[in-house]
Amino acid sequence: MNGTSRDLASKVGDNLPFLRRYARALTGSQVSGDNYAMAALEAILSDPHSYDDSLAPKTALFKVFHSIWSTSGAALADDEDGLRSKAQEHLAKLTTGTREALLLHTIEEFPYADIAHIMSVSSTEAKQLVDIAIDEMSRSxxxxxxxxxxxxxxxxxxxxxxxxxxxxxxxxxxxxxxxxxxxxxxxxxxxxxxxxxxxxxxxxxxxxxxxxxxxxxxxxxxxxxxxxxxxxxxxxxxxxxxxxxxxxxxxxxxxxxxxxxxxxxxxx
Missing domain, CATH: 3.40.50.2300 (Response regulator)
Incomplete structure (x- = not known):
């Protein structure tokens, strides 16, 4: 492993626990959340350029994750007993992207500018998503x-x-x-x-x-x-x-x- 690869591995490794926390909060499942986190790691391994070195390490890692999450349709974990069907019903009523923005801002403590990079929106849109999430979820x-x-x-x-x-x-x-x-x-x-x-x-x-x-x-x-x-x-x-x-x-x-x-x- 060369110096660049070691540096990338260190940056990703330091922030992986927080990505896993975020992923499971999105899905409500350790297994499903970890699968998404692993998919992000595999994407970086297969294409190191997908990890944007111009961003802070945590922001760059979460941006890779979000490209996968949004492409997959942002689905919750499936379960045979339908235990998350109630959650799916609630989520269907929420504005797209609001839960993600809320978690990024409150739990992971990203500023709006970083959320904008992660979710590929403007800083203004990032704040609007958080505000909408707080309003919608408080009434849910x-x-x-x-x-x-x-x-x-x-x-x-x-x-x-x-x-x-x-x-x-x-x-x-x-x-x-x-x-x-x-x-x-x-x-x-x-x-x-x-x-x-x-x-x-x-x-x-x-x-x-x-x-x-x-x-x-x-x-x-x-x-x-x-x-x-x-x-x-x-x-x-x-x-x-x-x-x-x-x-x-x-x-x-x-x-x-x-x-x-x-x-x-x-x-x-």
């Missing part, structure tokens, strides 16, 4: 949200953000045991969970036990180290936001997750 769904978070300030902040979106908060749990009891008292429509809890118990374990009892639910995990959960070495969450988070990131992730009636769980 509401439900009962359970929060698993041991830091009081963060828990209160999350409660306020989610409630302001029109969702009902079923409660806040600080430990795995409390989370199980809360879920038993009132089944949530979605779970927003930290990874490490107050008594050193695991939010991952708590979520998996809740899903085992109550069936598949959309889940958003919050962590200060998202790259540790995006290694590709095992089951990973479909929805993941980083600490410290912004209000827009939480709103976007909650809206995206609510579109999916199932989510792949993460097992420790």
């Amino acid at each position: 769904l509401s439900g009962r949200v359970m929060i698993i978070e041991d830091e009081t300030i963060i828990a209160v902040d999350l409660e306020g953000i989610v409630a302001d979106m029109g969702h009902k908060i079923t409660g806040v749990a600080r430990t795995e045991t409390a989370a199980l009891e809360l879920a038993e008292a009132e089944k949530p429509d979605m779970i927003l969970s930290d990874i490490q809890l107050a008594d050193n118990s695991s939010g991952i374990d708590a979520v998996n036990r809740i899903l085992k009892t109550h069936g598949d639910l959309p889940v958003i995990f919050i962590t200060a180290f998202p790259e540790r959960l995006l290694t590709g070495e095992g089951p990973e969450p479909a929805f993941l936001i980083s600490k410290p988070y912004s209000e827009d990131q939480v709103r976007s992730a909650v809206s995206q997750a609510m579109f999916f009636s199932s989510t792949e769980t993460l097992r420790a």
Whole structure:
């Protein structure tokens, strides 16, 4: 491998975890999201010129991905049981490109100028897509949200953000045991969970036990180290936001997750 190839591999590798996070948020599936990410890598390997070195490394990688995503028809993952049919119905009502722009701006924190490069639109159009997405998705769904978070300030902040979106908060749990009891008292429509809890118990374990009892639910995990959960070495969450988070990131992730009636769980 020559120096140029090594440099390209390094740039792509450094940003691959974030591309995989983005891809699974679009599809609602680890497998489908990773397949799209892999297709982007294969495209770069077969034609290195498809990776635009004049752009920032993350922007260039996401631009390659989007050329594949848009060409494929931006389809969600298929499943034999039709678990995502409800999501498809909701998505059909949204303006084309709005979810992509919203995720790029809020979860991946791209400025409008970079979104414009990635999606091949103008900066003005990129902002318009984000604004439309926020409006359309805020009116699309509401439900009962359970929060698993041991830091009081963060828990209160999350409660306020989610409630302001029109969702009902079923409660806040600080430990795995409390989370199980809360879920038993009132089944949530979605779970927003930290990874490490107050008594050193695991939010991952708590979520998996809740899903085992109550069936598949959309889940958003919050962590200060998202790259540790995006290694590709095992089951990973479909929805993941980083600490410290912004209000827009939480709103976007909650809206995206609510579109999916199932989510792949993460097992420790």
